[in-house]
Amino acid sequence: MVSFVHRFVLKNATGPVSFLELGCGSGPNLRFTPRISLDCTGIDASEVAVEVCNARLERDGLRADVLHCPFGRLPFPDQSFNCVVDRASLMFADPATLDETVAEVHRVLKPGGHFFLNTIADGVAATLVATDTDDGSSDTDLYAKYPDFCLTSASALATRFGAGWVSPEVKRVERTVYVPTLDVTAEWELVLQKV
Numbered sequence: 688m689v690s691f692v693h694r695f696v697l698k699n700a701t702g703p704v705s706f707l708e709l710g711c712g713s714g715p716n717l718r719f720t721p722r723i724s725l726d727c728t729g730i731d732a733s734e735v736a737v738e739v740c741n742a743r744l745e746r747d748g749l750r751a752d753v754l755h756c757p758f759g760r761l762p763f764p765d766q767s768f769n770c771v772v773d774r775a776s777l778m779f780a781d782p783a784t785l786d787e788t789v790a791e792v793h794r795v796l797k798p799g800g801h802f803f804l805n806t807i808a809d810g811v812a813a814t815l816v817a818t819d820t821d822d823g824s825s826d827t828d829l830y831a832k833y834p835d836f837c838l839t840s841a842s843a844l845a846t847r848f849g850a851g852w853v854s855p856e857v858k859r860v861e862r863t864v865y866v867p868t869l870d871v872t873a874e875w876e877l878v879l880q881k882v
C-alpha cells in the first residue's frame with residue numbers, strides 16, 4: 688500500500704490527492720495516508736469497525752471521513768478520487784455486488800486514477816492464513832466460513848478488469864509462514880488504472 692501510494696499516486700500528483708479505501712476496517716491504512724496529507728475517505732459495512740476507526744483517528748489527531756456504507760453503489764460523485772484501494776475486503780463480496788462495486792470504483796475515479804487491489808490468490812494448497820488467538824492457539828477455520836472468495840484467480844481478475852482499465856503492475860506474492868505451522872499463502876497485488 689505504501690509503495691503503491693508513493694510510486695503510482697504521489698509521483699504523478701500535481702495537486703491535492705483524494706484517497707478512498709474500500710472496507711477500511713479499524714483503519715490501519717487510514718493512519719498512514721492522512722499523515723502524508725492525502726484527503727482520505729474510508730467505507731466499511733461494519734458499524735463497529737467504523738466506530739473503532741473514528742475513535743483511533745481522533746485519538747491520533749488524524750483526519751479522514753469514515754462512513755458506514757456497504758459495497759455496491761458508492762455515495763460519491765463521478766471522478767471524486769485520485770486513487771482507491773482495497774486490502775482484503777472486496778473478496779468478501781458476492782459476485783453481483785463485486786461487479787457493481789468495480790463499476791462504481793471506475794465511476795468515482797478521476798481519469799487516469801489508480802486502483803490498488805490486494806486480495807488472496809489461489810494456487811496454494813494450504814489453509815490460507817492461520818490467525819493467532821489470544822490464548823496462544825490458532826484459528827485456521829477462519830476462512831472456511833468464506834468458501835467462495837471472489838477475485839482469487841488470474842481469470843477472475845482479467846474478467847473483471849477488462850474494458851476501461853489497464854494494469855500497470857500485477858504481482859502474485861507467495862509467502863511461507865513458519866508460525867504457528869508451516870504454511871504457504873499467496874496474494875495478488877494489482878495496480879489498475881482507469882482509462
Ligand SMILES: C[S@@+](CC[C@H](N)C(=O)[O-])C[C@H]1O[C@@H](n2cnc3c(N)ncnc32)[C@H](O)[C@@H]1O
Nearest residue numbers: 710711712731732733736757758774775776779
Ligand atoms: C480483512 S478486513 C480488511 C480491513 C482493512 N482493509 C485492512 O487492510 O486492515 C475486511 C473488511 O472488509 C469489510 N467488508 C466486508 N464485506 C464488506 C461489504 N460488503 N461492504 C463493505 N465492507 C465490507 C469488513 O467489515 C472488514 O472491515
